Amino acid sequence: MKLYMVSLGPGDFELITVKALRALKNSDAICVPTKSPDNSFTRSMTYKIIQKLMEEFDFVKPIIPMYTPMHFKTEDWQNQVNIIHKSFEEYNTLSFVTLGDSAVYSTVYYLLDLIKEQNSIVYEKSEVIPGITSFSNASAKVKKPLCIGDGSFSIMPLHKKDVPNTTVYMRPKIGMKTAEIPQIGQMFTFENLNFKGENIFEQRKDIVDKYMTLFIDFVQ
Numbered sequence: 626m627k628l629y630m631v632s633l634g635p636g637d638f639e640l641i642t643v644k645a646l647r648a649l650k651n652s653d654a655i656c657v658p659t660k661s662p663d664n665s666f667t668r669s670m671t672y673k674i675i676q677k678l679m680e681e682f683d684f685v686k687p688i689i690p691m692y693t694p695m696h697f698k699t700e701d702w703q704n705q706v707n708i709i710h711k712s713f714e715e716y717n718t719l720s721f722v723t724l725g726d727s728a729v730y731s732t733v734y735y736l737l738d739l740i741k742e743q744n745s746i747v748y749e750k751s752e753v754i755p756g757i758t759s760f761s762n763a764s765a766k767v768k769k770p771l772c773i774g775d776g777s778f779s780i781m782p783l784h785k786k787d788v789p790n791t792t793v794y795m796r797p798k799i800g801m802k803t804a805e806i807p808q809i810g811q812m813f814t815f816e817n818l819n820f821k822g823e824n825i826f827e828q829r830k831d832i833v834d835k836y837m838t839l840f841i842d843f844v845q
């Protein structure tokens with residue numbers, strides 16, 4: 626059993642990662658969100674990307690519609706989780722797909738939180754596959770960096786004020802003491818991700834050992 630939470634990138638099928646494409650090809654079926662209550666895909670960007678990928682890379686998978694009304698209600702996420710659980714009666718490997726990157730305002734973590742509470746086996750067998758965000762794509766299109774030199778950048782939702790703020794801290798100096806990095810939520814330390822000596826600590830490491838270190842203060 627395997628549940629892939631697959632980030633599809635910002636809408637251009639060529640901006641999907643190799644890992645995401647492999648996950649889709651390895652899946653027995655693909656769960657695709659739709660805003661249409663009749664489960665049609667006429668307005669679904671996600672569906673179009675999946676169709677294009679299947680055409681271009683020569684594979685065909687059954688599509689499981691996931692009605693996603695975007696009302697931010699637990700019952701709507703629960704319905705989607707129920708569909709995933711039910712689908713595992715028929716299929717062994719499933720992908721749930723989301724636009725852009727799953728880390729940024731995606732349904733993925735509403736679903737995973739419920740799955741974690743309700744079915745620890747499926748949660749353990751789940752894997753989140755990251756993707757290219759809409760704003761990375763926007764930056765590339767106009768050839769303007771989001772941050773460079775001493776700069777930083779923020780992501781702010783426009784629908785509300787005074788929102789919780791997760792912060793990513795990058796570009797530390799080797800040997801630097803980290804006690805002064807502000808911490809509001811749960812701080813993680815990531816070292817040498819995907820390289821030799823990868824380490825992930827569920828805390829702020831006291832002293833920076835490697836240049837390839839980033840800290841994330843998760844406040845959600």
Ligand SMILES: C[S@@+](CC[C@H](N)C(=O)[O-])C[C@H]1O[C@@H](n2cnc3c(N)ncnc32)[C@H](O)[C@@H]1O
Pocket residue numbers: 635636724725726727728729730731757758759760
């Ligand atoms: C629910 S969030 C999803 C973000 C997505 N997970 C990502 O990684 O970019 C939707 C918002 O992302 C932005 N967005 C997503 N795709 C976009 C696109 N293709 N063009 C412009 N903005 C986009 C818009 O601000 C939109 O309201």
